[in-house]
Amino acid sequence: MSETSSTPCNLCGSNHVAVLSMRSRSGAELRTVICQHCGLVWSDPFPHDPRHFYEEDYRLAYKNTYAPKAKHILRAGRVALDRHKKIKHLLEKPQTMLDVGTGGGEFAYLIKSLGHDLQGIEPNKGYGEYSAAAYGLNLQIGFIQDADLAENSFDLITIWHVLEHTEDPFFVLNKLRSLLKADGILVVEVPNIEATCQSPISTFHEAHLYNFNLATLKKMGEKAGLLLDNQLFSEDGGNMTLFFKKSPQADQASDWAIADNAAHITSIVQGHTNLKHYLGAAPYLRFIKRMSRSLFEKQAIKGFADNKSLLDHLYRGL
Numbered sequence: 001m002s003e004t005s006s007t008p009c010n011l012c013g014s015n016h017v018a019v020l021s022m023r024s025r026s027g028a029e030l031r032t033v034i035c036q037h038c039g040l041v042w043s044d045p046f047p048h049d050p051r052h053f054y055e056e057d058y059r060l061a062y063k064n065t066y067a068p069k070a071k072h073i074l075r076a077g078r079v080a081l082d083r084h085k086k087i088k089h090l091l092e093k094p095q096t097m098l099d100v101g102t103g104g105g106e107f108a109y110l111i112k113s114l115g116h117d118l119q120g121i122e123p124n125k126g127y128g129e130y131s132a133a134a135y136g137l138n139l140q141i142g143f144i145q146d147a148d149l150a151e152n153s154f155d156l157i158t159i160w161h162v163l164e165h166t167e168d169p170f171f172v173l174n175k176l177r178s179l180l181k182a183d184g185i186l187v188v189e190v191p192n193i194e195a196t197c198q199s200p201i202s203t204f205h206e207a208h209l210y211n212f213n214l215a216t217l218k219k220m221g222e223k224a225g226l227l228l229d230n231q232l233f234s235e236d237g238g239n240m241t242l243f244f245k246k247s248p249q250a251d252q253a254s255d256w257a258i259a260d261n262a263a264h265i266t267s268i269v270q271g272h273t274n275l276k277h278y279l280g281a282a283p284y285l286r287f288i289k290r291m292s293r294s295l296f297e298k299q300a301i302k303g304f305a306d307n308k309s310l311l312d313h314l315y316r317g318l
């Protein structure tokens, strides 16, 4: 049913939406809408003040100094290895890099270990202070939206699973374009709204303010002066990684509609039912993967003096 959103679409500016869902993963009320002109999906209204959400995290981090467990470092280190694999072809020469949303710093540390000059930015003070101290990272604590960084100064910018959490992804893409050198590359990874590997009730949750498919993220890049060069999808289809080049200028088109994209996404989301999901193999494969992961982890984390030594061991031979 056609409705109106409280804020205009971040991609095409339309207020003409349909409701995709009224529930979040947690079971709480969360109104998720889809723009009828371009197919961008977002939480309307936002379930929280996006900045305040992370400020709460700040306060928690203040009280209990962030000290990740070896098990979590191992998982994050393996994710970092996977990310490195995706961008390895861009790292043949030493790169000046920016990593947005550095988190616990495992990926940034891997890149630094390979001899690249990496600047990190992370809004969570606990993560930021921990990773700067533990791995000697060059880190700004704050939001990319406010970051004071020189324009045209990075060969490569990575932003893994951050864009969907920001209140204005178009603004963020614009800012990242301005920070790239003329021949720089921006790597953006986000969850894919077309994925059906998660159970249907897990599709929407409070932390993700925006949901993209390839068409909407590509178009938003174009609007910000970024041209899609390549894309990768994870094996389960859950994540997509887009490689953008800097275009000399932002696209001047005035209409950002994407024909049929809203209907395409709506049919996928609405066709992904509990019955279909549990009749398929995905949930069982996921369960087996988790069990074997837990057994592997118990063995793998034994005998390391600290988290840095664990990562050094994991990253050896790169």
Ligand SMILES: [Zn+2]
Residues within 6 Å of the ligand: 009, 010, 011, 012, 013, 014, 035, 036, 037, 038, 039, 040
């Ligand atoms: Zn739109």
